[in-house]
Amino acid sequence: MRSRHALSDRRKKPLDAARLDELALAYVARFATSRAKLARYLSRKIGESDWIDEADAMTSCEAVVAKMDRLGFVDDRQYATMRGASMTRRGLGARRVRAQLRVDGIDEGDAGEAVESAEASATASALGFARRRRFGPFAKAPALDPAQRERQIAAFVRAGHAPALARRVLALTADEAAALDGEPGVD
Template sequence: MVEQAKPTDETDGRSGRRDRGAQRKYRLPTEDRLTRAAIHYLDRYSSSLENLRKVLTRKVKRAATANGRAPEEFREIVDQVVEKCRRAGMVDDRTYAETKLAGLRRRGRSKRQIEATLASKGVDRDLIATVVDQDNTSDLEAAQTYARRRKLGPWRTRGQREERREKDMAALCRAGYSYDIARKVIDAADDGEATSAAV
């Protein structure tokens, strides 16, 4: 008879994984550790300066709290790391805003949604206005893209169009489009008419 090893207090008995309730050990943040964390984050995600600052601040807060220290002690280190990333060209708010805008427009997002998304990521309001003003895509074109992706209005099957009209209009309005634009897209006779209305 083979004796099985008993799980320790910190693991749940399955291949040494930590129990969800076990306390994770956090090391105190240093400039080097935070720089590595920032590089790792920026390798995976595009970010604005303020968003990177928020990500690093959350990391610092977890580590400082776990070690009985005040997160405010490490604020200067976070600022230094963010500035270092900016100087190295790893973070640029204008490039981030332009890239994010292009991606959101491809998914059919409205001007309002784009402005709100960029503002939530900490992009300066003046920069948001500049980038959005340079965008050549009209809200009507974006609304058509949104409706096509969600199969609303003219992109629905014939039998469902009339009974789902109000819900389709509401979906476009919730997505940040005006009632007038929603009506033009949803009431187009077919997807060809909806597309030609934007031109």
């Protein structure tokens, strides 16, 4: 028995520049995005469809992305700031923020402010990560096993924190962590 949705049964839908513009507008209305992410989305839609317009598909894609940027629907600097702040609140470090912004297609100039903000709130972010994972001062019981402690440090490093900061947070007592959490300079 053949599946109703087998790939050979599917016909590619026709796509032209006007429909590509509509797809881009719907995408930016629904998601906060960068220029590069919008371009990847539109390129994927072009590949999934049957291009019927006289103009070149990739040229049309670039034109639509430029139009969305010109209209202010896509702003890489604002996207980087928003994405970096969100990741920092989740407890991720500056290295992880920088890497994710690079994946999202944000250049260093637009990502600079977001990365600087993540670096400035590194201690608060690391404390938030420790609280979420119940490491160090937030653990039910202290990690006395050196192997367990190294695994916790590795988790901090994967989250984008410096190993020295991870060791410092893991060495804090509950009172010291509460005092750092309450400092006005720590976000």
